[in-house]
Amino acid sequence: MFARFRRKRLNPVLRDLLQETHLSVNDFIYPLFVKSGEGIKKEVASMPDVFQMSIDEVIKECAVLKELGIYSIILFGIPDVKDSVGSDAMCEHGIIASAIRAIKEAHPDMFVVTDLCFCEYTDHGHCGVLDPVLETVDNDITLKNLASQAVVHVKAGADMIAPSGMMDGMITSIRNGLDMVGFSHIPIMSYSTKFSSAYYGPFRDVAESSPSFGDRRSYQMNPANRKEAILESLEDEKEGADILMVKPALAYLDIVRDIKENSSLPLAVYNVSGEYSMLKIAGDAGVIDYEKVMMETMIGFKRAGADIIISYHAKEVARILRGD
Ligand code: PBG
Ligand code: ZN
Numbered sequence: 001m002f003a004r005f006r007r008k009r010l011n012p013v014l015r016d017l018l019q020e021t022h023l024s025v026n027d028f029i030y031p032l033f034v035k036s037g038e039g040i041k042k043e044v045a046s047m048p049d050v051f052q053m054s055i056d057e058v059i060k061e062c063a064v065l066k067e068l069g070i071y072s073i074i075l076f077g078i079p080d081v082k083d084s085v086g087s088d089a090m091c092e093h094g095i096i097a098s099a100i101r102a103i104k105e106a107h108p109d110m111f112v113v114t115d116l117c118f119c120e121y122t123d124h125g126h127c128g129v130l131d132p133v134l135e136t137v138d139n140d141i142t143l144k145n146l147a148s149q150a151v152v153h154v155k156a157g158a159d160m161i162a163p164s165g166m167m168d169g170m171i172t173s174i175r176n177g178l179d180m181v182g183f184s185h186i187p188i189m190s191y192s193t194k195f196s197s198a199y200y201g202p203f204r205d206v207a208e209s210s211p212s213f214g215d216r217r218s219y220q221m222n223p224a225n226r227k228e229a230i231l232e233s234l235e236d237e238k239e240g241a242d243i244l245m246v247k248p249a250l251a252y253l254d255i256v257r258d259i260k261e262n263s264s265l266p267l268a269v270y271n272v273s274g275e276y277s278m279l280k281i282a283g284d285a286g287v288i289d290y291e292k293v294m295m296e297t298m299i300g301f302k303r304a305g306a307d308i309i310i311s312y313h314a315k316e317v318a319r320i321l322r323g324d
Contacts, residue, residue, distance in 0.1 A: 120207045
């Protein structure tokens with residue numbers, strides 16, 4: 001009976017030699033949620049083991065991450081005060097700018113990425129300034145604000161900017177804004193293909209960013225569209241994005257593959273809050289072998305074509321990879 005490799009009698013060394021896809025702690029970016037105050041570490045009900053933290057706690061957390069070999073984080077801010085434009089996000093004393101400065105001071109070797117959007121900062125919870133007539137986001141005014149927000153983050157010490165609001169032309173605007181003030185070396189990781197997804201539900205709890213009316217369908221993508229998903233990412237590549245992204249990850253692995261095959265840029269996936277909570281809570285309930293299902297999911301992202309995985313599971317992955 002012909003068989004190229006007899007799996008039933010495969011030497012374990014050969015099995016490793018033949019393994020096509022590998023996970024490494026270097027593949028991961030870990031999300032952190034920052035709030036003002038001191039000594040605050042508040043678990044999110046819908047996301048076990050995920051916390052809102054004050055800056056001092058975030059600094060402690062970075063030490064834990066580094067010990068695990070994780071040197072990149074993506075920051076989300078929860079401001080004290082929200083308003084119609086999301087001013088806190090553009091203020092050098094706002095929650096994110098303050099957090100970046102403190103983190104870079106304590107951990108200069110930490111690679112700090114910032115999520116660039118307004119939904120956590122606006123009182124209406126949408127991703128930009130509202131057009132009063134249309135009751136949806138005013139794309140072009142939001143573009144200017146995104147550029148100012150990016151400059152504030154980079155001045156505070158951010159190493160990479162990750163715009164997540166799906167505004168048309170956001171990469172051009174942010175790139176120009178950064179270049180004009182001498183930050184042409186700062187890369188942009190675009191949330192280039194971001195679907196309008198119910199998988200973001202638990203995130204909106206932790207980031208306190210649910211829209212107060214309507215939804216994000218006028219700027220986020222229809223989950224049913226594949227060609228448009230590829231076009232959206234290619235558009236951002238043309239505008240100068242350095243890294244593309246597909247979000248969410250799990251239900252969109254076909255899109256990950258498609259974009260990988262259509263662009264030579266590095267590709268990230270965002271393994272979002274709802275995906276995390278499904279596994280975590282099923283594991284806690286004893287329904288699945290959490291660690292195995294989680295690692296199988298991670299290798300699936302890599303196999304589909306992801307180069308970078310943004311995941312709330314990152315710390316657990318690091319522990320499993322080093323055999324703890
Ligand atoms: C902000 C943003 C969201 C997420 C990342 N950045 C929420 C949204 O678009 O509603 C979701 C992340 C997650 O669910 O883990 N625009
Ligand atoms: Zn947003």
